[in-house]
Amino acid sequence: MFIHKKLFIDNASISLTMQAQYIAFRRLCLSLSRLSALGTRKVSVEKMVFPGHITNFTNKLELKKPEENQAIPIYRVLDKEGVPVSEDVEPQLEKDYVLKAFRTMVLLNTMDRIMYESQRQGRISFYMTNYGEEACHIGSASALDKGDLIYGQYREAGVLLWRGLTLEEMMDQCYSNVGDCNKGRQMPVHYGSRELNFSTISSPLATQVPIAVGSAYSFKLARNGQVVACYFGEGAASEGDTFSGLNFAATLDCPIIFICRNNGYAISTPVHEQYRGDGVVARASALGMVGIRVDGNDLFAMYNATKAARQLCVSENRPVLIEAMTYRVGHHSTSDDSSAYRSIDEVSYWDKKDNPILRLRNYLFRQGWLNEESEKQMRTDCRKQVMGVFAQSEAKKKPNPALMFLDVYQQMPTRLKQQMNATKEHLARHGSNYPLSAYEKFDVSAF
């Protein structure tokens, strides 16, 4: 055991109580160590003397082996057939919510299929699917408040769909057209939305983790009652930024929920080459943080865990780490062929036998909230909706090329203005060598 938190808190009264406890404790330690100095040979009674540690001494030489610990269990509400695992945990969620969650999962899956194909045909440059992780996204996102700020990695499109990012906004981003929120500057799937409190995705892995913690600290200072949620993969969890972020969150008492999507692979690297411990959640207690491992293919389990985590965050300013166990059913990205490093059988098990969408579908059928016909209708509607937007997004022009120079700083520096004007002049003379027709007019008048 160790003093795991509240070294710095802004609530003076709590701080004083803690201080009194600490001083009393130091006194106890001192008197105990004096006792032993007087010749009392009770080594096992002697207590902590090292700063910040409360523990006993032992005279037993014992190397701690992690495999002697029980692996942390996986919290689950529905089994993989969609049947509640016990009567006590019967999901209490309303029909409307569950149907909406299911529809969002289907919509995400439909968009993924179409955008993936679109990349295969060379219509967009890159894409990453969310196959197999749909419940993890929707379950967690739906337990958050609209005002909570979210940071993602890149495989969290379902979170955005749930929040209300429209298909049009997502496809415009993937097409880098005039509707792209990032003004055509980032690769596809790097979504973001100020309005929906979803911080724009960036490619460097795990950088968002300490950043999210800073935002959570800012929320704590503002006492706005909101939390931050931060998603990352189990591969990204090996980055130094993840350790730093988790440790900062714990020591600075930040209201943040970390959601690790443990989908078994980081590109080609399986988890046994990623870590040797009990996954990612085992690291929580080492850092003095609350943690839970959840079946990420179970919408209800994800919902419940995130809801409870949020409650704890808000009431106690404590960070929580959720490890969502799932499986990356798709290739890593459109630049990856995963058959080079894993078996088709393995993938097909997770796609057909333990799939989050199928699991929820079975639940809905059992409840009588969905049937063959209404499901078919829903899937047709989703497809129609995606195809309609897809055609529109593809037809839109790319943005004004002068936007390349904007937003580097809030005000454009002189040198950058010169580079922009030089580009304009260059294009006036050599424009025929460039794909100008696909773009809006090169216009510097606005800035």
Add this chain to the structure above:
Amino acid sequence: MSISRPVNVVQRALKICGAVQAAFCARRMSSQHFTYHPTEPMKDAGATEKMNLFQAVGNAMALTLENKPNSCVFGEDVGFGGVFRCSVGLRDKFGPSRVFNTPLSEQGIAGFAIGLASAGTIAIAEIQFADYIFPAFDQIVNEAAKFRYRSGSMFDCGRLTIRTPVGAVGHGGLYHSQSPEAFFAHAPGLKVVFPRGPIQAKGLLLSCVEEPDPCLFFEPKILYRLAQEDVPVGHYTIPLSKAEVLREGKDITLIAWGTQVHVLLDTAALAAEKLGVSCEVIDLRTILPWDEETVFDSVKKTGRCVIAHEAPLSSGFGAELAASIQENCFLNLEAPITRVAGHDTPFPHIYESFYLPDRFRCLDAIEKVINF
């Protein structure tokens, strides 16, 4: 008062701090390679107080904490006052939730600071030595610098300032002496600022804090105690991206920033005395985006230019200046632009006096440029 610092702990911490300070200041006098040239007192800035550079920095932070309730100061050992005393008294005055220690992780500090800034808090982060900023390089270059651009201005971290002690200190060896500004000068989106004394440090730091872009603020640590000036006690700012002509001259333009400005002021006096050469001395102050106009105007007038910096020669920021001056002042140049810099070696311990671009190396360069 937080439980982490009962009285005896504070005393111990002060002792440790004393040791750290002693390590960096004891041999100051013997190793100092320049005379400090105080900045002219500011006009119309109201009441002043004698402050050295660390006090001026602390004063700027105190004013920020006072005037902006949504501001924070943090980093390694910042809570008890910082190993260079820059944040002395701030935690007691503004509370441990706004002035606090972080765990020992530079990438964590930088990332955390970006997140604070992005969510609306004014973040003043400290990296204990510029030599240890490299673990945060990714956060600074890939995240802070690109935050606004990549999101189409939906998100930004303009409320972020990272301060860090920089430069030679007499005996800092490889990892307490570096000047890494050129690494950051290659990162569009950042502002990189470098004061030469207390009055400047306060005004420029307050500008950084109020700027809508993320700023890196390099504090020449050799000046922390040594440089004393009458610093206005009230709020004032000094604009970024504006160089300052400190000494007017007609024969040659000398450009530097930070401590090196004082070396060049020494050199200019020597050049007048020994060579009869009239030097114009420019303090660049902001490395990125830098003030081209002031520099070009000066070189067009003098026709000659020497640039000096402590950082290694190759790909140092002098290279950027030299190339730009050559391109913009070609017809006015009477001699090649010359750079006097640290050598292309790591920063050595006992060889420091041979490593630095001191006044004698600078004077020698001036002589060669004048006689070209």
